[in-house]
Amino acid sequence: MLQTDLSASDFLPAGEAFQLVRATIDSRRPKGLIRRDFPILFWVQNGAVRLHTAEGRTELKEGDVVFLRARDSHALQARAEESMAVLLVFDPTLIDRLSDRHAALSERFFWSSDPTPVRVHRDIRQLSALNQGALRLERSRRDALEVEAFLLPLLASLLDGSGMLPPEAPDWLARACAAAEDPRIFREGAAGFARIAGRAHPHVSRTTRRFLGKSPSEIINAQRMAYAAKRLTGTSDTLAEIAADCGIPNLSHFHKLFRAHHGITPQRYRKAHQKDLIQPG
Incomplete structure (x- = not known):
């Protein structure tokens, strides 16, 4: 050759x-x-x-x-x-x-x-x-x-994961992962992911686990917590307001999810990312 x-x-x-x-x-x-x-x-x-x-x-x-x-x-x-x-x-x-x-x-x-x-x-x-x-x-x-x-x-x-879908993954899954970054979608939770995918929830769940190793809820919650982190450092909104805007009205559940994703509480995350830029410790 x-x-x-x-x-x-x-x-x-x-x-x-x-x-x-x-x-x-x-x-x-x-x-x-x-x-x-x-x-x-x-x-x-x-x-x-x-x-x-x-x-x-x-x-x-x-x-x-x-x-x-x-x-x-x-x-x-x-x-x-x-x-x-x-x-x-x-x-x-x-x-x-x-x-x-x-x-x-x-x-x-x-x-x-x-x-x-x-x-x-x-x-x-x-x-x-x-x-x-x-x-x-x-x-x-x-x-x-x-x-x-x-x-x-x-x-x-x-x-971030959504872009690393294998080429054999269906196009609707790529579209749903991209759409899940929109607060209007992730506020609906896994139901919003299935809706934008245009497929039955059980089928969506099987497909996300096959290609991403995650459930629709896990994908949505990752987007919610990334959004919450930005709101904590970029605004003075209360935790209740941020949680509600993420589609999680239960503040206790919001705390649990945030700590699982970021390793610290929302309050400590905000303090760590804001205080040192404003005043000396």
């Missing part, structure tokens, strides 16, 4: 930290693979694409995002008319330093030790946000700061 070798210097002029490429994919079977010394983030913008790697073939659909590590030889092949991908080539040194600075990235995304590249899926709304970020990046200074401003929010959103 033919193999083409590419170096970061082929794509990155001196001083530039990334290069963005928008490409219409050829439908012909590739004659070989591309070997690189730099990582690539790419996503399927339109159509369907087959990813060829040394480990085999992976079928990708619109919204699929792939983290190709420097060691992942690859080639792309269109599997539908007008298939298009957006590819971001990164300075390998910059990507290495990101994982050194952020322990949460260890063994994830570009830094995974799995045999095959990490793949995640973005729904229509998330894909639109990704494209907006790419457009801004394309018009930027092309330095390390701009790369981090694009990458870190994306990686952080994927680490």
Whole structure:
């Protein structure tokens, strides 16, 4: 099999930290693979694409995002008319330093030790946000700061769990997880999750446990407690007001959930995150 070798210097002029490429994919079977010394983030913008790697073939659909590590030889092949991908080539040194600075990235995304590249899926709304970020990046200074401003929010959103759904998870589950971040949904509890999923509650529960290892209630409560933490540090609202706004009118239950998620009581959380910024201890 033919193999083409590419170096970061082929794509990155001196001083530039990334290069963005928008490409219409050829439908012909590739004659070989591309070997690189730099990582690539790419996503399927339109159509369907087959990813060829040394480990085999992976079928990708619109919204699929792939983290190709420097060691992942690859080639792309269109599997539908007008298939298009957006590819971001990164300075390998910059990507290495990101994982050194952020322990949460260890063994994830570009830094995974799995045999095959990490793949995640973005729904229509998330894909639109990704494209907006790419457009801004394309018009930027092309330095390390701009790369981090694009990458870190994306990686952080994927680490919250909902973005790490395996590609085989149904689209309705991805949509429900994204919608569960909205207070109008999580105030309804698990019933709101099932409603937005558009499926019967038992089926939703089985599916969330299969793909996320959590029940709908656990997913909703995680969103509620993240929201509560923001309200505790960002407002002077009472605990009763915050609990009610989370959809938990029982204050005792709210305390129990908050402590289970954050390890301390709501009062101590607020004090720890507010007081030291106002007055010396």
